[in-house]
Amino acid sequence: MKRTLLLALLLFAAFSIYAxxxxxxxVVDIDNDKDPLPFATVQVYKNGAFYQGTTTDLDGNYYFSNIDPGTYDLQVDYTGYPxxxxxAxxxxxxxxxxxxxxxxxxxxxxxDVVVVTDFKVPLIEQDNTTSGQTVTSEQIRNLPTRNINQIASITAGASSADEGGAINIRGSRSNATDYYVDGVRVSAVSIPDxxxxxxxxxTGGLEARYGDVTGGIISITTKGFSDQFRVNAEAETSEGLDAYGNSLVGVSFTGPLLRNKKKDAVLGYRLSARYTYQEDDDxxxxxxxRAKDDVIAALEENPVIRRGGRNLVAADFLTSADANSLKTRPFEEASTLNLNGNITARLSDAIDVTxxxxxxDNSNQFTPGENGAGNWRLLxxxxxxxxxxxxxRGNVRLRHRLGGNGVADGGSGKSSVLQNASYNLQFTVENRTSSVADPRHGENFFDYGHVGTFDIDYIPIYGIRPDTANPLEIVTFHSDYREVLRSYDPSTSSNPVLTNYNNFFGYGADEIFNSDVSALSGGGTQGPTLDGGFATINGRTQTLFTDQWGFNSNVGTVYNLYQKTDNDLYTFQANASFEIVPGSSDKSRHSIQLxxxxxxxxxxxxxLNPRALWTVGRQLVNRHIPSVAETNRVVDSVALLLGEDVRTVAVLAPTVDNIDGQFYRSIRERLGVPLDQHVNIDGLDPSQLSLDLxxxxxxxxxxxLNYYGYDYLGxxxxxxxxxxxxxxxxTGERAFNVAPNRPIYAAAYIQDKFTINKMIFRLGLRVERFDANTKVLKDPYSLYEIIGADDFHSNFGGTQPGNIGADYAVYTSEENGTEVQAYRSGDAWFLPDGSPTNGPQEIDGIRSGLVFPKYANPLVNNLGANFIKSDEFTVDDSFKDYEVQFxxxxxxxxxxxxxDDAxxxxxxxxxxxxxxxGSIATPLDYFFFVENAGSRTFSNSALRPERTVDYKVGFKTRLSNTSALTLEAYYREMRDMIQLRTYFPVPLVQQYTTFDNQDFGTVKGFALTYDLRRTANFTINANYTLQFADGTGSNATSQRGLGNRGNLRTLFPLDFDERHRFNLVLDYRLDSRSSAPKFLHNAGINLQSSAVTGRPYTATFLPEEFGGSGTRGAINGSRQPLTLTLNGQVSKDITFGQNSQVNIYFRVSNILDRRNVLNVYSATGSPTDPGFLQSIFGLDQIRSLEGGTRPVESYxxxxQQRVLNPDFFTLPRRMFVGAIFSL
Known part of the structure; x- marks a missing residue:
């Protein structure tokens, strides 16, 4: 069955969003009671180019199916009529x-006369069964924003905390919003506005053709080619207007490449490019x-100083006079290059290929730890x-219109029942890559932590013991080797500023720390060591010196992360649509889509965290050399003074253990050093080291190191x-190759839209199939499979209670025991007699977390946590295939x-x-499951799809000839939302945290939209939304720290809940026929405003330096202040020549320059004061510094600098001037 379904999916492969x-x-005769005009020729044009043609049926109806969204002109020709x-x-x-x-x-x-009429968009769209808004290219050009999310947020039910921020649609999480470009779902939108x-x-009423979404859709249609060659260019800048240095330039070319005999364009193209530069993109x-340049230079020379007998961070002594207050974030440049193109070939009137x-290409310089601990910005x-x-992204679409437009056959007078049949085939490839690394070191991984050359020697040490042959005599023998640091040369450092952390010691490059050659155990001169004699060594800096007051990272800090991603997306779609018209095409049309x-x-x-490579290498390089043995080969001899006697003692080669490991062997092969000789990794140049060692x-x-879709070398x-x-x-070893994440999604749908007694119905059914296409744990409560009750009692006896199923997991009273202590089925626990309980905490022994399941494979009892690392382990011992979700x-x-009016x-x-x-779990995660269970959160590949049920009722009525009012009430129920959960009890680890389909939520809302079409030069679109978005979790990790045994099931306001939101877009524009002065013709002003009541937060009563603890009141029971935003644009069109035009504009975001609050400190409700300094904890902190070495004023x-968090406020006022040329 599964193979048959998969084959069917492959053969059809998917629908087009334009279905x-x-x-x-x-078409009617207005002079004769609007009689229909049959067999009239109807043609549509897009951008001046012929697009499609048809004729009207016996009732005067025409129908163009399966066409692209956009703006069209329509021309009708009929004998005897102009x-x-x-x-438009x-x-x-x-x-x-x-x-x-x-x-x-x-x-x-x-x-040569054509009657031209401007189309008037109807106020009441009776065929529209979806909620939302459509914004045309002209409206986008007039809006005072260039951000797609900001444009989308003016829709009733859509919200964004700040311009360009993530979109929440009707109370859904932001990751529930999908983006489409030209009918293809995309992971990144790179289309210029x-x-x-x-x-x-x-925002609601999604047709059956939409899927894999629980929030809403933002669908973009790009412009097609023009009938005439056209060039468009644009330029915009904020230089000289504000401090943020934002600029863009763009150009597009469009036109025909080939015309047919009728001079219609049958092959056309559109190419565009845009480059954006932002000195500060946020x-x-x-x-x-930011500390002054001379201050930073001084700190880089001496990052650590000695005061009052202590080694201290020099930056701890900075005052407010040592820093500049800036408007622009330093070293935060961003640039984007976008290239887009399309070619359309009309192979015939019925077939086209696009x-x-x-x-x-994007680059974004950023500040690590920005506005958090370890902030790089100051220093x-x-x-x-x-x-x-x-x-x-590349996309190929074939569209074939099979015909059947409803025209009567011959003289029969009957129209065909099956009309407007067409199908689409579409294939899309998308790839997205990303990378980030320290800009100084890139892929030179051993440079990240290198601070110089440490000359380390391994000298023999000796012991004495009574001679077994003559107890009165003393025998001297070589007992071990001691690591001795001879010298340190910082001149070879790959990180000179980090090297300067050691300056306060006063070490010189030629200084000899220890000249010992040999000594008795415990003797000799002890000089500085790697562990205690330096502020920084290769790969490690003492935490005492890494930051300033615990707030800001110190100078010279290296970005200790190398990361890359590579994501491919392959989509194949197909769809068919047709009309069934059994009677009059006006009343009985069925529009079928599948x-x-x-x-x-x-x-x-x-x-990869590259700095740690030095520490790991240091731990591994000589680990196979534990000591020396008297049977080892002699490599030298030394004269050792013992009292007045000089004794000759043999120097023995170290003992070599044949332990598992590669590094200690590989490095010696590279250096040409035998296994029984010590290697000083800190004396090597970074170029001598590499990951493959x-x-x-x-x-x-x-x-x-962590990875999937790569081997460990990348x-x-x-x-x-x-x-x-x-x-x-x-080799007999595992290669540790981790497969890529390869989920498979498939869907099929059918939909019928028809009319009964003027009521338009849309009935659809969609079936979705999701396969994570990977292995998952057989039992999330155990790393290894637990035996079922049937097998247990068959093998070990005892009575199986009647209500205990065959596959219920069995727990015994001791390791590998035979006495049942508990049964479990999923999350349900049972006593040995089969009695159900409310959880493991009610079962003696189990409640402690120390449990003894009866494993299906007895070998687990011998190896325990290490069984997964053994050669005997098989995938079936722990894993099963993901259960495909339908x-x-x-x-x-x-x-x-x-x-007609409502x-x-x-x-x-x-x-x-x-x-x-939270769904990508790899074998690497499970291999080190026991070691990491207490310190990390595990992904869960067994997650199921999230689910939403959406209801809406609405009413729309005409208020005047140019205005309408829409009222909507909606309710959403969200289930199986992803949230953290803790599994307890779990053998070997007691408990661990992962993700599960745990969260639930409801959204209740009311929306009111007022639409005023152009009246006295004004258009107005205003909407108000009242919403109650409640749930058990706002995102997949929102319950972290709220409890580790059981999730909260109480509904509370979600983080993005907005009780009241009001949006207004007002446009005032004068056309060329206006009576205003001529210089104001084709000019206009557009204002866009939003007023939103504050989002919720959880108040606390114990202030901390940058937060608070101890919940005061309910979770998310307090509200931030109201936000008010006003944006505006003034523009004017200037026409020159016959077909050339320039649009010049000046736009301002946040005209009022309001500091709208996005977040607050939870103990005070203030965005600028955590309340810590006034608290008993802050006063204690200040008292502890008074009279100390570090000045209170510096702290x-x-x-106070750190408390001002830019993320707590919306974007400031920004101003732009620009021009768009059309030639």
Whole structure:
């Protein structure tokens, strides 16, 4: 069955998001009681280029199915009537758009005369069964923002905390919002706003063609080619207007490449490019503090000083006079290059092929630890790393319209029942890569921690004992080797500033610390050692010197992370649509859509903490040399003074243990050193070291390396989960290759839209299949499989209670015991007699967390935690295939036109989304499960899709000829949301934390939207949303720290709950026919404002330096202040020549320059004062510093700088001037 379904999915492979976007209408004679005009020729044009043609049926109806969203012109020709054209018809995605044409024969036909009428968008869209908003390219150009999320946030029900912030749609989490570009779901949006033809925000009433989403959809349609060659250019800058240095330049080219005999363009293209540069891509509304350049230079020379007999961080003595207050974050540059293109070939009137492509290249310099512990900004911003990302997307779409437009056959007078049939085939490839590293060292991993050359020698030490042959005599013997530091040369350092941490010791490059050659055990001169004689050594800096007051990282800090990701996405789609018209096409049309979708992801990630390589290497390089033995070979002899006697003592080679490990062997092979000779890793140059000297296990055991889709050296690996545990036949060892994450998603849907007694119904059914395509633990309560009750009692006797199932896990009273202590099925626990309990805490012995399950494989009892590391372990001992998830999702909606001026609508949707986070668990995680259970959170590949049930009812009514009011009430129920959970009790580790489908939430809301079309030069779009978004968790980790045994099941306001939100977009524009002075013609002003009541937070009563503890009141029971934002743009179109135009504009974000609050300190509710200094804890802190070596004034100055957190406020006022040229 599964193979049959998979084959079917592969054959069909998915739907197009543009399925059943249609343009329909009726052509009538306005002079004759609006009689229909059959067989009229109807043609649509896009950007001046012929797009498609048809003829009207017997009832005068025309229908264009399966067309792209956008803006069209429509021309109708009919014998005896002058040609009539409707211009600027907006066609919205996913719905049938209506445009009726009225023709008149009065006055006859004038040659070369076309009657042109501007299309008036109807206020009441009776066919629209979805909630949301569509924004056209003209509206986008007039808005005072260039950010897609900000544009989307003006929709009722959509919210964003700040401009460009993540979008929450109707109380859903931000990761529940999906983005589509030209019908393809994308992971990254890299489309400039100037290339957007239409942006659609769908907040509810999702059609069956949408899937794998539980929030909403932001769908972008890009512009197509033009009938004439056109060049568009744009430039924008904030230079000279504000301090943030934002600029962009862009250009696009479009036009035909080939025309047919009718001079219609049949091959056309559109190419665009945009480059954006931002000196500061996240401006701060509060001052930014950065130490002065001369202060930083002095600190870099001497980062550590000696005062009062103590070694202290020199930066601890800085005062407020040593720092500059800045408006722009230093060393935070960002740049983006976007390239987009499409080519469309119209092979015939019925077949077209479109090839689109996009490329994005981004670089973003950032401050590590920004606004948190270890902030680099004050002292180390000059070393800020840069994150790089690139993405490309290619898409090929074949569209074939099979015909059947409803025209009567011959003279029969009957129209065909099956009409407007078409299908699409579409294939998409997307790739996204990213990387980040320290800018000074890149992939030179051993440079990250290198601070110089340490000359370390290993000298013999000797012991004495009575001679066994003559007890009165003393025997001297070589007992061991001692590590002796001879000298330190900092001149070879790869990190000169880190090297200067050792300056206060006063060591010279030629200084000899220890000249000992040999000594008795405990004798000789002891000089400085690596562990105690330096502030920093290769790979490690004493934590005492790494930061200033615990707030800011010290100068010279190295970014200790190398990371890269590589994500591929392959999507194949197909869909079909057609109309069934058994009777009159006006009343009995059934619009059928059906399709399938197949998607395969391949995700890879690799991260390394390079500085720790020196520490790991130091631990491993001589670990095979434990001591010396008298039977070892003699390598030398020394004369040792013992009292007045001089004794000759043999120097023995070290003992060599043949232990597992690669590094100690590989480094000696590279250096040409025998195994029984010590190696000083700190005397080597970084260029002599590399990752391949280590084995995978040596690096992964120490948690400095994590990866999937790569081998441990960072080379791509394409194997399976099982390959990790497969022994290499040549070495007998595991290669530790981790397979990439390769989830598979597939879906199929069918939908019918039809009308009964003027009521428009949309009935859809969608089936989604999700396969994580990996192995998961057989039992999340145990690393190893536990025997079932049937097998246990069959093998070991005893009575199995009647209510205990065959596969219930069995726990015994002792290790490998036979006396039952408890049974368990999933999360349900039972006593030995089968009585159910409320949890393991009610069972004697089990409640302690020390449990003894009866394992299915007896070998586990012998090896315990190390069984997974043994050669006897097999994948079946712990893992099973992911259980493929099938979800059947009904989609129901209807629209009831009460009259031409009012409409009632409602919908019911069931939505699911594959696990958006916490789902990539690898064999590497399980291999070190026992070692890491107490210190990390594990991902869980067994997560199920999240689920949402969405209800809505609404009413829309016309208020005047140019205005309408929409009222909507909605309810959402969210289940199986991902949240942290702790499993207890778990053998070997007692408990561990992972993710599970635990969270639940409800959203209740009411939305009111007022739409005023152009009236007296004004347009207004205003909406108000009242919402109650409650749940058990706001994100996948929000319950961390709230309890480790059982999740909270009480609903509380979610972090992104906004009780009241009001949005307003007001546009005032004068056209060329205005009576205003001519210089104001084609000019306008656009204002966009939002007012939002504060989001919730959890108040605390114990102030801490930068937070608080001890919950005061309920979770999220307090509210932040109201936020008010006003943005504006003034623009003017200037026409020159015949077809050339320039649009000049000046726009301002946050005109009022309000410091809107996004977060507060939980103990005070203030965004600028945690309340710590006034508390007893703060007063104790100050008293402890008074009279000490470090001045209180320095602490207070640094603390006050650090308290001002830019993340607690919205973006400040920003101003831009720009121009858009159309030639």
């Amino acid at each position: 059943q976007t249609a343009l329909s209408g009726k 040609p009539t054209k409707l211009t 018809i907006p066609v919205k995605a996913g719905q049938t758009n209506f445009a009726n044409v009225e023709m008149s024969s009065n006055g006859g036909i004038a040659l 100037s290339e957007i033809e239409q942006l659609q925000v769908v 401006p701060s509304a509060v001052p930014i503090f 090839v689109t492509g996009a490329y994005g 180390n911003a000059q070393n800020n790393p840069t994150a790089f990302s690139q993405n490309y 399709g399938v979708w197949y998607e395969q992801r391949t995700d890879r990630a690799y991260s 280590f084995s995978a296990r040596e690096l992964t055991f120490n948690n400095l 080379n791509e690996f394409n194997g399976s989960f099982d390959d990790f545990f497969t022994l290499d036949p040549n 979800n059947v999702l009904p989609r129901l909606a209807f629209s009831f036109p009460i009259s 409409n009632f609508f409602a919908h019911y949707d069931v939505l699911v989304q594959r696990p958006p986070s 207070l100055a640094t603390y």
